[in-house]
Amino acid sequence: MKKESQKKNLGKLLMVCVLMGCLMLSTAAFSSSGLGGAVNLLLMPMQRVSAALSGQITANAEETATSKEDLLSENEDLKAQINDLNRQLINYDTLKRENEEYKKYLGLKEENQDYQLLAAEVIAKDPDDLYGSITIDQGSRDGVSKNDPVITDAGLLGWVSEVFPTSSRVTTLFHADAKFGARDSQTQETGIMSCTVQSADEGYLRMNYLDSTTKVQEGDLVVTSGLAVESGFGGLFPRNLTVGTVKSVSRSESDASLYALVQPAVDLKNPKDVMVITNFAGKSAADENTASSGGNS
Amino acid sequence: MKRAGILRGMAYGAEFLLLYLLQQVPGLFPEISYSLPVLLIPAVVTAAFFEEEVPAMVCGLFCGLLMDFGSGSFLGAKALEFAIGGYCVSFLASDFLKTNLLSAVVSTLALGGIFTLLQCIFTALFPGNSESGYLLLYHLLPRTLYTAVFAVPLYYLNRFLATRLRAPADP
Numbered sequence: 296m297k298k299e300s301q302k303k304n305l306g307k308l309l310m311v312c313v314l315m316g317c318l319m320l321s322t323a324a325f326s327s328s329g330l331g332g333a334v335n336l337l338l339m340p341m342q343r344v345s346a347a348l349s350g351q352i353t354a355n356a357e358e359t360a361t362s363k364e365d366l367l368s369e370n371e372d373l374k375a376q377i378n379d380l381n382r383q384l385i386n387y388d389t390l391k392r393e394n395e396e397y398k399k400y401l402g403l404k405e406e407n408q409d410y411q412l413l414a415a416e417v418i419a420k421d422p423d424d425l426y427g428s429i430t431i432d433q434g435s436r437d438g439v440s441k442n443d444p445v446i447t448d449a450g451l452l453g454w455v456s457e458v459f460p461t462s463s464r465v466t467t468l469f470h471a472d473a474k475f476g477a478r479d480s481q482t483q484e485t486g487i488m489s490c491t492v493q494s495a496d497e498g499y500l501r502m503n504y505l506d507s508t509t510k511v512q513e514g515d516l517v518v519t520s521g522l523a524v525e526s527g528f529g530g531l532f533p534r535n536l537t538v539g540t541v542k543s544v545s546r547s548e549s550d551a552s553l554y555a556l557v558q559p560a561v562d563l564k565n566p567k568d569v570m571v572i573t574n575f576a577g578k579s580a581a582d583e584n585t586a587s588s589g590g591n592s
Numbered sequence: 593m594k595r596a597g598i599l600r601g602m603a604y605g606a607e608f609l610l611l612y613l614l615q616q617v618p619g620l621f622p623e624i625s626y627s628l629p630v631l632l633i634p635a636v637v638t639a640a641f642f643e644e645e646v647p648a649m650v651c652g653l654f655c656g657l658l659m660d661f662g663s664g665s666f667l668g669a670k671a672l673e674f675a676i677g678g679y680c681v682s683f684l685a686s687d688f689l690k691t692n693l694l695s696a697v698v699s700t701l702a703l704g705g706i707f708t709l710l711q712c713i714f715t716a717l718f719p720g721n722s723e724s725g726y727l728l729l730y731h732l733l734p735r736t737l738y739t740a741v742f743a744v745p746l747y748y749l750n751r752f753l754a755t756r757l758r759a760p761a762d763p
Contacts, residue, residue, distance in 0.1 A: 301683075304645040308679050311653060315675065318668030338613075338661070419616035421662055422628035422735075423670075425715060425727060429618065430662075471721065492723045496626055496730065565619060 400448060400570055407533070411574035413437060415445075417566055418462070426470040426495070427564060433571060434461045442530025444572045450537030450560035451519060452569055454530055463571075467563045468538070469495035475532055476522030477502055477557075479541070482510045485520050486555070488538060494556070498564075499542060502555040509553050515541040517557050521577065533575040597647075600757040604639055604651055607749070611635050612658045627735035632659060633707065634700045634743035635750070636674055640681035641691050641699075642754030652678025673710065677703045693747050700743040704736040 397414075404410055419430035433439050435458045443455040445465050453467040466472070469490050477488040479502075486502040494501055505511055521534030539559040547554050611631040614620060621628055632655040640648035656674030660667045681699050689695045712732055716724040 301645070304649075304679070307646055308649055308676065311649060311675050312672060315653075315668035315672035319666045319672070321667075417618050419662070420618040420628070422615050422621075422630050423659060423663055423711075425711075425731065430616070492721075492727055492731070564623075567618075 403446075403448075407535075407575070409574070409576040410533070410572050411438075413439065413571045413573050415439075415463075415569050415571055417569065425492075426466065428456065428464055428466045428470070429566065431463050431465055431569060431571070432461070434459045434463050436460050438573045439463050439571050440573070444530075444532050444536065444575075446536060446570050446572065447561045447566055447568070449562075450539065451532060452561045452563065452566055454532075455571065465569070467566075468500055468559060468561075469563050473500075474524040476520035476524060477517050477538055478520040479511045479555075480516040480518050482515065484509060484511055485522075486511075487524055488517075488557070495563075498558065499556040500539060500559055502541070502557050503547065503552065505544070505553040505555060507551055507553060509544065511541055511544055511553075511555050513541055513543060515555075517541060517555075531577065533572065533577065596758050600753060601647070601650075603753050603757055604750075605654065607753070608632060608635055608651070608655050608658065611746075612655070612662070616662065624738050625734035626731055627738055629739045629742055630659075630704075630735065631739070631742055631746075632674070633704050633739050634696075634746045636678045637681050637700045637703055638696050638743060638747040638750040639754075640678045641685045641689075641696055641747070642750055643682055644686070645679050645682045648678040648682035649675045650678075652676070673707055677707070693744065696747040697740055697743045700740045701736065704739050705733075708732040708736050 400412060404412060413433055415431040415433040417429050418432045421428055421430070431445070439455055439458055441455055441458050445452045445454060451468065453465050453470070453473070455463045456466040457464040468488070471490065471492070474487055474489045476485060478485045484505060486505050488500055488502055490500050502511075502517060517538045517540065519532040519534060519536040519538060521532065523531040537560045539557040539561075542556040542558045544553055544555045546552075615629065615631040636648075636652045636655050639651045643651065652674035653671050655678075656671030657667075659670040659674070663670070681703065684699070685691060685695070689699070708728070712724055712728045715721075716727050721727070
């Protein structure tokens with residue numbers, strides 16, 4: 296009797312395996328963004344709330360810990376009043392911080408009139424992703440498209456690797472596919488940025504293929520050169536976005552060239568508020584190239 | 593009897609959805625050795641200890657699909673892994689394993705380890721990543737250990753759900 300029941304159950308498991316196999320094959324052959332987008336549409340508000348709640352809980356925990364002695368000596372009304380005032384202060388600080396950040400972006404916008412910027416908030420981080428990709432709360436409905444560059448007020452963060460109607464997945468520069476042209480702003484020498492898992496763990500990017508007589512040195516600022524790399528993610532970053540500063544220059548393990556370790560200007564592991572560059576001069580040409588080559592990411 | 597089953601299913605569904613959201617909240621869990629815990633693995637394992645093979649498989653399928661939608665990769669890949677994982681754990685728990693905390697933690701480690709190896713093979717080794725060994729040693733194995741810690745509270749939570757939301761005649 297039990298064996299018969301186990302046979303039936305095994306049959307059900309096999310059926311699920313076949314179904315999931317078909318689903319995998321269909322998503323490999325066609326885009327998964329339709330179904331994924333529908334589910335993301337449902338999950339996004341919850342992700343947004345959980346991310347906001349987490350921030351609020353952290354802020355409240357800090358608030359309680361710092362003012363505990365004072366609160367003990369006061370009555371219930373004053374506690375409520377203080378909490379209320381503190382909450383207002385937190386909101387004020389948040390708004391002030393956001394305002395300051397927007398001012399910085401305003402400078403960037405003034406320098407680059409062709410940029411179309413879209414503010415976004417990080418709402419999720421995938422723990423199962425080897426390279427720590429993040430999810431932001433803006434999607435195709437807001438004008439985000441695949442391979443759009445993503446920045447913070449400090450510099451380049453990564454690119455949009457997948458777009459859903461109301462959210463997007465952002466891959467950071469610590470990903471193995473993050474290969475793009477870069478330039479030393481002091482010496483004007485160019486190289487190709489890339490990243491290995493080990494260098495990402497240490498918090499550095501690599502600027503490869505520097506000449507053996509290179510003048511690149513510690514402290515130099517590295518910016519994007521505006522050139523795409525064939526083995527890269529398939530998109531293009533605009534020129535002169537800050538990537539980071541040179542930490543050291545060493546000889547390559549595989550050839551006679553040198554490489555520079557670059558400390559990213561942006562906290563790539565814990566970004567909070569970001570901007571998506573939805574349009575810039577040269578983007579349409581990059582999109583055409585991506586379309587003709589079939590993309591790479 | 594049926595009502596209790598539906599209630600239990602709904603409770604598991606809510607639990608898995610909440611855990612999925614929690615594991616994705618940026619900055620909620622501290623990174624240990626560059627890793628974050630995948631809460632849905634211990635959730636499926638501990639639920640499978642208290643359910644029969646098919647309901648355990650459905651739990652795995654639900655969690656796997658959530659992971660698939662979140663990761664944006666092949667839909668169905670994680671669902672397949674989790675469904676087979678849930679089925680196997682339930683099968684082993686009914687015939688070969690004692691239902692206790694130690695078994696749950698060891699099973700979470702074992703299943704997490706298998707998932708880790710599969711991920712390393714399919715996302716690092718096969719695409720030609722020369723750092724597969726480093727990834728396995730410094731990222732994936734610490735993540736498996738980190739994840740197994742959460743088997744403790746989830747074992748008690750799922751035991752509570754399974755015992756409270758069950759009709760007396762249920763197996």
